[in-house]
Amino acid sequence: MVRVFWALLLSFYFFIFGSWVLSFTSLDEGRNASAILNMLKSHNFLVPYYNCQPRFEKPPMLYWVVVLFSGLLGFNELIARMVSGLSALGTAIMAYLIAKRYTDEKTAKKSFLVLLTLPHLWIESRALTPEMLNTFFMMVSLYLFLSERILLGWLFLSLAFLTKGPVGVFLTLLVYLLWRKDLKVFSWRGLAIFLAVGGSWYFYMFYEFGYDYFFRFFVYENVMRYTGQRLTHPSPFYYYLLVVFATTIFYIPMYLKVIKNFKRELLPYLTWFLAVIVFFSLAKNKLHHYILFAYPPMSVILASTIEERYIKKVLLLSAGVLLLIVLALGFYEGLRFTPKAYPFLESQEAPAYFYKSEDSALVFYSKRCIPREENTQKLSGLVITKEKYTKELPECSLLTEGIEFDGKYVLLRCP
Structure with a gap:
């Protein structure tokens, strides 16, 4: 019980503390906040609106979860961003459970701590964007698939589909297939649950707006973004290697040791990590938050070799760095x-x-x-x-x- 308390306290500090310092920022945060406010005011929870226009770019699950939280606690920056913060905590817990099941308890605990110290997760856990929530649903689904609870796995995969669209579904199934190398996951009942839950809102939007919605979301926002026919965030192939390098900055001195001591039983995690990195590296458009699903297996690989004493030192150092960042953001807010x-x-x-x-x-x-x-x-x-x-x-x-x-x-x- 004491360990659980400290885990929750550390998670609050690294994933939620300071979420209230900045007013909403970035194009996505403002658009998502506006869509949520419109839902709360109009009680139209099916069609998102931003700036008096239907918002086709994103599915509604993030909006719905924030609306639920707001109904209980009110709507402000902290409550809205807390969805991502709690999703980051849930992602760390699922990484712990997968590592505990397929490695050992000690590695699982260390992987949980490693995730707390990744600066990229500090950012995404404090953003009103769907990426962290999507990663959580993908992690739950993958854990359930690996545990052979197929129907529940498809239920959570349908929630990922309603959060970010087809990419979360594809990557979760890809990682499972690479790990297990079987087709047990493709259950007719599971697919029926996925279509009934995950597809229902899309069917409604297609009924309401026709091909305009289908083209805007599935073709324009997904296919054309990936292939580069819609080029908005071009970056070189090695972009995500730089992102990973920056987010593991506290563990750079351990790189060589991790490589030298790599164990065969870690191959599923390495394959998982590489599948995510390669998939998004092949995309013509690249944004840093696309690869959040790569961090849980990376944390297990690091935790398998790095000593707990080193990780605790990093935990202390990163806590100090995070505090300085929050203070700096408070100053920055006055200039915004x-x-x-x-x-x-x-x-x-x-x-x-x-x-x-x-x-x-x-x-x-x-x-x-x-x-x-x-x-x-x-x-x-x-x-x-x-x-x-x-x-x-x-x-x-x-x-x-x-x-x-x-x-x-x-x-x-x-x-």
Whole structure:
């Protein structure tokens, strides 16, 4: 019981502490928060809306879980992001259970601690995005498949499908097949559960919006992103190796030891890790959070060789680093554009526009729709844009300015 208490306390610190410091940031957080707020206000829980338009880019499971939490605890940055924080904890627990089942208790405990010390998970556990929740459902499903509880495995895989789409389904089944090398997982009853639970919402959206929805989500957001026909985040093939290198920064001195002491029984974990990395490395578009499903097997591989004493030293060091990061983010919040701009948007009735830029969090905080407008002749009222575009709007006056992760923004009043 004491160990469980300390595990939960450490998990709260590494995965949730400081989630309230920043107001919503990044395009995805603002869009997701706005979709959730619209659900809470309209009681339409089937069709997500962002900026007065249906949001086809993401399935609804993240929205639904946050709505459930909000109904119990209220809706704010902490509660919304806590879904990712608890999902990170759940992912670490599932990694522990898989490692305990297929390696040993000691390695399982160490792998849990290793996951706590990965800076990439600190970021994703504090983001209102579906990736962490999706990873949790994938981990539960894989554990159930490996435990031969096939029907329950398909149920949780259907939840992953409703969280992020087909990619989680494909990778979970791929890892299982590489591990077990059998087809037991393909049960007719399991597939029926998957279609009934995971497919129901998609069937509704297809019924409601027809081919427009099918093309936008399945073709445009999945196939065209992967193949590069829709090129928005191009990166070199080795991009994810750099991400892994950065997120294991505390364990770099142990790399050589881990390689020298690699054991045959760790091959399923190595295959799992490589399957995720290679799959996303082949994609033309790359984002760092795509590879979260690779971290549980990586933690087991590290934990199998690295001594507990070293991991505890890393735990102490990373706790200090995380505290400094949270303090720095508190300072950064005071410089940000979003908290400076939304009081103007709330208090003034003038129309507002995005010009060649988008700060989606302002749609959420201002509780208004802000259309994009590229024609400078039609910009009359409040204009949100990046500082580098102000020279294209010489007649507009500055109301406020601030920084975001993707550059410096300004709020202008245009005649």
